[in-house]
Amino acid sequence: MKRIKVFDTTLRDGEQSPGCSMNLSEKLDMARQLDALGVDVIEAGFAIVSPEDSKSVEAIAKTVQNCAVASLARCAKGDIDAAWNALKEAKHPRIHLFIATSEIHMEYKLRMTREQVLESIRESVSYAKSLCDDIEFSTEDGSRSDREFLAECCSVAVEAGATVLNIPDTVGYCTPEEMYDLFRYLKEHVRGVENVDLSAHCHDDLGMAVANTLACIRAGATQVECTVNGIGERAGNASLEEIVMALHTRAGFYGAETGVHTQQIYKTSKLLSSITGVPIPPSKAIVGANAFAHESGIHQHGVLANAQTYEIMKASDIGIPKSTMVLGKHSGKHALRERLEDMGYEVSDEQLNVIFTRFKKLADKKKTITSSDLEALVLNRGQKDAGGWQLLSHVVNVGEGIPNTAYVKMSRDGQEVEEVAIGTGPLDASFKAINRITQMDVGLESFSLNAVTDGEDAIGEAVVKVHYGSGLYTGTGISTDIIESSIRAYVNGINKIAAVERQKGEQAS
Numbered sequence: 241m242k243r244i245k246v247f248d249t250t251l252r253d254g255e256q257s258p259g260c261s262m263n264l265s266e267k268l269d270m271a272r273q274l275d276a277l278g279v280d281v282i283e284a285g286f287a288i289v290s291p292e293d294s295k296s297v298e299a300i301a302k303t304v305q306n307c308a309v310a311s312l313a314r315c316a317k318g319d320i321d322a323a324w325n326a327l328k329e330a331k332h333p334r335i336h337l338f339i340a341t342s343e344i345h346m347e348y349k350l351r352m353t354r355e356q357v358l359e360s361i362r363e364s365v366s367y368a369k370s371l372c373d374d375i376e377f378s379t380e381d382g383s384r385s386d387r388e389f390l391a392e393c394c395s396v397a398v399e400a401g402a403t404v405l406n407i408p409d410t411v412g413y414c415t416p417e418e419m420y421d422l423f424r425y426l427k428e429h430v431r432g433v434e435n436v437d438l439s440a441h442c443h444d445d446l447g448m449a450v451a452n453t454l455a456c457i458r459a460g461a462t463q464v465e466c467t468v469n470g471i472g473e474r475a476g477n478a479s480l481e482e483i484v485m486a487l488h489t490r491a492g493f494y495g496a497e498t499g500v501h502t503q504q505i506y507k508t509s510k511l512l513s514s515i516t517g518v519p520i521p522p523s524k525a526i527v528g529a530n531a532f533a534h535e536s537g538i539h540q541h542g543v544l545a546n547a548q549t550y551e552i553m554k555a556s557d558i559g560i561p562k563s564t565m566v567l568g569k570h571s572g573k574h575a576l577r578e579r580l581e582d583m584g585y586e587v588s589d590e591q592l593n594v595i596f597t598r599f600k601k602l603a604d605k606k607k608t609i610t611s612s613d614l615e616a617l618v619l620n621r622g623q624k625d626a627g628g629w630q631l632l633s634h635v636v637n638v639g640e641g642i643p644n645t646a647y648v649k650m651s652r653d654g655q656e657v658e659e660v661a662i663g664t665g666p667l668d669a670s671f672k673a674i675n676r677i678t679q680m681d682v683g684l685e686s687f688s689l690n691a692v693t694d695g696e697d698a699i700g701e702a703v704v705k706v707h708y709g710s711g712l713y714t715g716t717g718i719s720t721d722i723i724e725s726s727i728r729a730y731v732n733g734i735n736k737i738a739a740v741e742r743q744k745g746e747q748a749s
């Protein structure tokens with residue numbers, strides 16, 4: 241297996257992404273976690289940028305124990321001195337020099353000729369080498385540079401002492417095929433390339449950063465530059481977790497591995513997101529909330545039978561205990577039974593069918609069905625009205641300056657009855673309409689409402705205490721709509737009264 245070095249630039253290129261600035265202590269926390277993750281190099285910052293950046297690089301250099309620590313520097317003595325001052329106490333310091341090599345950058349931005357750029361590379365790399373053994377040299381906008389000139393810049397850098405040559409696709413312009421060809425070309429045309437690491441640094445402007453990086457590995461790259469969660473300038477850098485897991489999962493194809501402890505990936509991704517406040521998109525590969533979640537019944541059935549039907553990686557490989565089965569409107573009976581069993585409910589096929597019907601009804605109203613939702617369904621709370629009055633439909637009309645009215649339609653023994661009533665509020669109006677339908681003079685004693693489950697679309701359970709004659713009865717009802725759960729609770733109370741009255745009648749006759 242070929243060993244690929246992972247150069248993490250979350251704290252430098254990643255921090256260049258708008259909204260991702262981190263303070264010194266946040267950078268230190270992140271650096272410690274990156275060290276635990278097992279990356280080979282942490283680019284801790286760009287020391288010349290500000291006193292705070294310089295302090296961060298210095299603090300990380302003094303703290304990190306296992307991996308190399310790098311600071312970025314332009315090809316300028318001041319930058320190199322600032323980088324070295326911040327890095328010199330690191331166990332493994334690396335100065336990372338860069339200069340643009342494309343025509344457009346040289347002409348408009350640097351205002352330098354090719355010869356001046358070559359001279360600047362020679363001079364800066366030699367000077368940096370006089371301070372530090374490990375020198376990385378990057379050809380900014382390398383992928384859009386003239387190939388012969390690019391190879392010459394790289395050769396000069398190696399001759400001046402560079403230990404790593406990094407070729408960025410700075411503006412995320414290239415395709416995987418082009419990056420592959422470019423790296424093959426450099427392997428053949430750079431003098432001394434066999435003695436240094438060849439590195440890829442890809443941006444995601446066209447969504448190809450990871451694919452481009454993998455193509456570079458196929459062409460002979462030995463180092464990859466990337467960031468956690470793919471943060472970085474504009475559309476971001478190649479994502480560390482995607483590259484690492486692609487190599488891990490497709491080891492047979494790439495024949496390459498990294499030193500990253502993959503079980504630390506999820507923790508690292510979460511830490512970065514909590515520090516920057518930038519959420520991880522749910523569908524983000526590897527670390528998104530949906531990356532190891534299954535909702536549709538056919539997939540859930542497959543995964544329960546054999547996880548490999550729909551999982552190419554184990555959730556535990558990236559540090560998530562296990563993949564999750566999300567119960568929702570696309571779920572089927574296999575997943576429902578599995579969850580019920582997890583909750584300690586052994587159900588017959590017949591019971592499962594009944595619960596499944598209720599489950600699908602609820603899932604049409606509620607995006608995700610939680611275990612507490614299921615419990616409410618299994619215990620059939622508020623639904624024990626078989627044989628009594630059934631609520632068919634209701635409409636309440638409330639507002640400022642108009643009477644609160646309720647229309648309720650109910651049935652019993654196949655007979656449908658509807659009524660409208662006015663009340664002091666929507667519930668009073670609804671309960672009055674129900675009294676008219678049932679022709680029972682029921683009074684409300686007390687009423688309470690609790691959320692049985694969490695979230696915006698939580699199930700609310702209403703509990704009513706109603707009196708009829710000298711008896712006091714409790715009714716419960718559940719729904720994601722609190723008016724409906726209240727009406728259901730009232731109907732449930734009325735059915736209990738009716739059952740007691742029926743019993744009394746039977747005993748008397």
Ligand SMILES: CC(=O)SCCNC(=O)CCNC(=O)[C@H](O)C(C)(C)COP(=O)(O)OP(=O)(O)OC[C@H]1O[C@@H](n2cnc3c(N)ncnc32)[C@H](O)[C@@H]1OP(=O)(O)O
Nearest residue numbers: 253256286288289314315316338339340349350380410473
């Ligand atoms: C592709 C990348 O990610 S490159 C890294 C990008 N990161 C950053 O820019 C970090 C934040 N930057 C900063 O804080 C500032 O730009 C600083 C402190 C680095 C420099 O600030 P200033 O000295 O005011 O220069 P400014 O940013 O306006 O312009 C850049 C200068 O660097 C020059 N330059 C750019 N790249 C290089 C290079 N690799 N080597 C030498 N000179 C360079 C430019 O030609 C320009 O020179 P000029 O001032 O003589 O015209």
Ligand SMILES: CC(C)C(=O)C(=O)O
Nearest residue numbers: 338378380381408410
């Ligand atoms: C400074 C270099 C390595 C860079 O970030 C780029 O070219 O994208």
Ligand SMILES: [Mg+2]
Nearest residue numbers: 253408410473
């Ligand atoms: Mg970059």
